[in-house]
Amino acid sequence: QVQLVQSGPEVKKPGASVKVSCKASGYTFTNYGFTWVRQAPGQGLEWMGWISAYNGNTHFAQNLQGRVTLTRDTSTSTVYMELRSLRSDDTAVYYCVRESELFGVIIFAYWGQGTLVIVSS
Amino acid sequence: DIQMTQSPSSLSASVGDRVTITCRASQGISTSLNWYQQKPGKAPNLLIYAASSLQSGVPLRFSGSGSGTDFTLTISSLQSEDFATYYCQQSYNSPRTFGPGTKVDIK
Numbered sequence: 348q349v350q351l352v353q354s355g356p357e358v359k360k361p362g363a364s365v366k367v368s369c370k371a372s373g374y375t376f377t378n379y380g381f382t383w384v385r386q387a388p389g390q391g392l393e394w395m396g397w398i399s400a401y402n403g404n405t406h407f408a409q410n411l412q413g414r415v416t417l418t419r420d421t422s423t424s425t426v427y428m429e430l431r432s433l434r435s436d437d438t439a440v441y442y443c444v445r446e447s448e449l450f451g452v453i454i455f456a457y458w459g460q461g462t463l464v465i466v467s468s
Numbered sequence: 469d470i471q472m473t474q475s476p477s478s479l480s481a482s483v484g485d486r487v488t489i490t491c492r493a494s495q496g497i498s499t500s501l502n503w504y505q506q507k508p509g510k511a512p513n514l515l516i517y518a519a520s521s522l523q524s525g526v527p528l529r530f531s532g533s534g535s536g537t538d539f540t541l542t543i544s545s546l547q548s549e550d551f552a553t554y555y556c557q558q559s560y561n562s563p564r565t566f567g568p569g570t571k572v573d574i575k
Contacts, residue, residue, distance in 0.1 A: 382564065392504075392512065392555055392566040406562050409469070442511055452500050452518040453559040458511035 349373040351443055351459035358465045359433050366429040367462045369443030376424040377401045380446045382455065383417065383428045385439040393439075397446075398426060433466045440464075470494050470558050472567035480575040487543040489570045491556035496536045500560035503532055503541045506569075507552045515554075516541065546572070 354368040369381065383395040396407040398417040405417050416429045426443060441464055445457040471494035481487050491501065499519035504512035514523045516532035519539055529544040543550055551574055556567040 384566075391569045392506075392557075394563045394565055397562060408563050450518050450521065452502070453564065454502055454514055454517045454523075455504070455512070455557070455564075456514050456523070461511055 349445065349457045351445060351457055353441075353443060353459040353462045356463040356465070358467065360468055361434055361466055363433050363466075364429060364431040365433060365464050366427055367441050367443075367464070368425055368427050369459050370423065370425045371400075371445060372424060377421055381417075381419070381426045382444045382446055383415075384442045384444055384455075386442070386461075387436070387439040390439075395428070395441075400426065430464075433464075435466050438464065438466045469563055470497065470560060470565055472556055472558055472565050474554075474556060474567035474570050476570060477568065478571040478573065480573055481546050482575045483546055483548055485546045487546050487550075487572060489541045489554055489556075489572075491534075491539040491541070491567050493537045493539075493558055493560075497558045497560035499535045500558055501532075501534065501539045502557045502559055503530075504555045504557065505550075505552045506555065512555060543572075 350372045352370045357365050377400050380399045382397045385393050398405045414431050419426045440461040442461050443459040444455045447456050473492045475490045501519045503516040506512040515526050520532045531542045533540050553569045553571045555569050
């Protein structure tokens, strides 16, 4: 069965960087893309960006462009999200999501468990 | 980017009630609309995809409808396990934006 296992919680100071990993298993890694979604405390879901596991192509939310990098390692079936120049409002739970397609519609059926990133001085 | 809105932002209901949540897209998205349920401390769970198709394993009391810009999620008879926050999401194009959520709590 599809499993996405993310790395553990992080505490970072403002201005630092964080790199969160998401290891996939249970299917052919390169067949599906990944999206990263974050959720600030008590807030809604924010789409951050997307990476193709096949060729590494990426697309980012405009408000994060220049601060976020998505990469993947096909040898370990792992995707990574790096966020730089952290601010207090980057404090959130970060989710990796494996995309699927059903009847022509992209769906988010498989989610990692989430990684809490706290940015605090 | 396509903007998604939801109404109401929250509602209080009793077990057995019929509950309806509305989602609106800022431009036409055909039926490229998904609904998710999220409980505290958990990742969201897909309920409905393509506006009206029930995800495998989701109870039949959940249903979705709509196309173009206006969509509805209906819970026909609210159960205790349905108290949660519900999000719509458009998958018409990228970025695949979410609505702000509707919190359903106990009256």
